[in-house]
Amino acid sequence: MSLLEVQNVSKHFGGLTALHNVTFSVKAGEIRGLIGPNGAGKSTMFKNIAGFYKPTQGDILFEGRSIAGLAPHDISSLGIVRTFQETTLFQELTVFENTLVGCHLQAETNIFSAVLGLDKGKQKRAREKSMEVMEFMGLIERRDQLAAELPLGSQRTLAIATALASGPKLLLMDEPFAGMNPEETKQMMNLTQKVNDFGVTIVLVEHDMKAVMGLCEYITVLNFGTLLAEGSPTEIREDARVVSAYLGGGHRH
Ligand SMILES: Nc1ncnc2c1ncn2[C@@H]1O[C@H](COP(=O)(O)OP(=O)(O)OP(=O)(O)O)[C@@H](O)[C@H]1O
Ligand SMILES: [Mg+2]
Numbered sequence: 001m002s003l004l005e006v007q008n009v010s011k012h013f014g015g016l017t018a019l020h021n022v023t024f025s026v027k028a029g030e031i032r033g034l035i036g037p038n039g040a041g042k043s044t045m046f047k048n049i050a051g052f053y054k055p056t057q058g059d060i061l062f063e064g065r066s067i068a069g070l071a072p073h074d075i076s077s078l079g080i081v082r083t084f085q086e087t088t089l090f091q092e093l094t095v096f097e098n099t100l101v102g103c104h105l106q107a108e109t110n111i112f113s114a115v116l117g118l119d120k121g122k123q124k125r126a127r128e129k130s131m132e133v134m135e136f137m138g139l140i141e142r143r144d145q146l147a148a149e150l151p152l153g154s155q156r157t158l159a160i161a162t163a164l165a166s167g168p169k170l171l172l173m174d175e176p177f178a179g180m181n182p183e184e185t186k187q188m189m190n191l192t193q194k195v196n197d198f199g200v201t202i203v204l205v206e207h208d209m210k211a212v213m214g215l216c217e218y219i220t221v222l223n224f225g226t227l228l229a230e231g232s233p234t235e236i237r238e239d240a241r242v243v244s245a246y247l248g249g250g251h252r253h
Helices: 042-049 072-078 096-108 112-115 120-136 152-165 182-197 211-216 233-238 240-247
Strands: 002-013 016-027 033-035 059-062 079-083 170-174 201-205 216-221 226-231
Touching: 002 042, 002 201, 002 233, 016 042, 016 059, 016 201, 033 042, 033 096, 033 182, 033 211, 042 079, 042 170, 042 201, 072 079, 079 152, 096 120, 096 152, 120 152, 152 170, 182 201, 182 211, 201 211, 211 233, 216 233, 216 240, 226 233, 226 240, 233 240
Parallel strands: 016 226, 033 201, 033 216, 079 170, 170 201
Antiparallel strands: 002 016, 002 059, 216 226
């Protein structure tokens, strides 16, 4: 059985069709690439899966049950967590505090009750979980640094650590490699693989083709909101429709 099934999903914004009748499924344990030119609908797809948007049509199944239209906190408590294209760290908090917020977000529906309302036992477990995640992600030495002071690579690592702190089954990563230099890219590829080896299924939206081709066994391609192609990295690289969609695209990244 697939972990995630996107079935005939369309998303309209007024007269604009951001997604049109898109179907694909992701197996448990995979790193799936989700690629396509700017404006293809990749982030919109993530927002539909994570409950930030409700599909105009179609359904989304997670572990066989429909999640389309559920609230974001209900979806995250089922084990789907998204890292954002834009930075969402708490810049004024430390690395440790950011991961702590990540832990609490799973248990509570709002951040205030999360931070103020936990009993002592839960607080202790959250601190332990934060330490574990920082250790796993190689952030332990930076635990007391403010997020704002971190270099780009570590900020992205922290964003993933924060997502991992909530114990996800499925991680939706939106452009984690954007703006990275080759060394940062290499480190982020290793970390992404490590998170996957740990048992987390990943859908990776990314323009860095080296990263996508290196990490994903199977790739889904969107273009103008529709499913253009699916296949192995080799099949996708050689697919004339994919090549022409990209060449015509004029990338920002
Ligand atoms: N809230 C919204 N209201 C109106 N239009 C939107 C909204 N969100 C996205 N769109 C439009 O939907 C289309 C798909 O946008 P989306 O952000 O999903 O693209 P993307 O594939 O993530 O692109 P990029 O690679 O540049 O991040 C675009 O035409 C965009 O302008
Ligand atoms: Mg996007």
